[in-house]
Amino acid sequence: MSPIRPDDRWLFLTPEVEREVPELLAALGQGDLEQERRRIEAMIHSGTLEGWFAYLRDCRRRLEQAGNGERAARLRAVLLEQYLLVPALREDEDNDAPERRRLEELEWTSR
């Protein structure tokens, strides 16, 4: 019914983010749990790879505002994993390397 089309392939990125990011953002005071869940589910249904990475950039911005700690480190690890997975779908250097490097070098601006 719905063959694995090129525009569906990015969905493989979503499970860990869907499972962990809403709770981490909420715990870090950087988002509302249900609102984040709805946002992710909407993208799984009708989003695009570009929209997904726009969301991840938004998560990174909020992460930068969060205090350092175990949860922030976990969120950083989950986000970073996305940039290690996405080269299977598109050129890293052209699209994602700057953001990946930013996460790798992330220093928290507030505590």
Added chain:
Amino acid sequence: MSVAGDTRGKTLPARAYTSPEVYEAEMREVFLKAWNFACHVSDVSEPGAYWTTSIAGEPVAILRDRDGQLRALSNVCRHRAARILSGEGSCPKVLRCPYHGWTYRQDGQLAAVPEARGFENLDREAVKLPQFRVGELCGLVFVCMSDETEPLDGYFGDLPDRLAPLRLAELQASPRLPNGYDHNWKVIADNYLEGYHIPVGHPGLLRLLDYKRYLATPGKNHSWIDGPFRGKPSRHYQERLYQRLMRPMAGFPEDLRGSWTYVHLWPATFIDIYPDQIDTWQLFPAGLRRTRTEARVYHSGSNALRDRLVRRINWRFNSKVMDEDVELCDMVQQGLESRTYERGVLNRNENAVLAFHDLLRAAVPGIDEP
């Protein structure tokens, strides 16, 4: 503590999928000793009704005799080894071999032989079709060829309590839907048992099911896998149509209405529990790298246009998933032949694979040796 040779969290070795010795041991130690699903109770409800199947290549006929007793008999004529009964049907009084006409009573005892006086060395009283253990559980009929295996009642642990509300016995069963694949039977079973590949292999399923709540719970000789629906409508027309039109079968349990549920019955039967229909899917190992399958579909019998349409969409959707799985299994089967691959590791989302492999480890001596 990790020790050398520690197989915790690891798959079976590749050799378990490619060794003729392991395959033979599986037939002997797994299939001939297990309670194997055979048919739906409606297939053998009337006196004389029979259903044929095979276990580890052994032809078996299940039949309801004239006294209402369920029997499982070897379906091999004692004369020249021809298969006696084929497919399914009715033999109201006796079983007659289609080759030379040897005729057996419903309890397997030889009743008559054409040209009987022409045999120099025939002891008619001693000729009887071997009988096997047979039992019924939640509307499904099972056969066991070993006398040492525990009774069917407790064989699947608490699974009957979970299957009973489905009232499987009351559903209408489809004919057999046969197929075949060039895979070792465990490659297919492994693939069925884990949801870890869904995001990569089945994007359509990812939109329909809430993967973060996809959960496999291994039990005694079975695994129960919950695949809850997402609340949100899919953007794909047919997926959305299924979500909108699907209505559970009458009497379908409330707690399963929001899910697709998958059940593995050791060793090689699977039950797909959809609110609109239920499928069984059996694997019949037909060689080291060949597996024959039979699917059946069960539903309430509603012929309303809406219900037929939903069942049709369901079938199309899952046929697509099946096509995707066949491609994946092709790749795995090839990879298992690689000289560089020994064994893999398992994610927590592959816990039902681990449980399946542990059952194999317990049943088949030496299966874990690389």
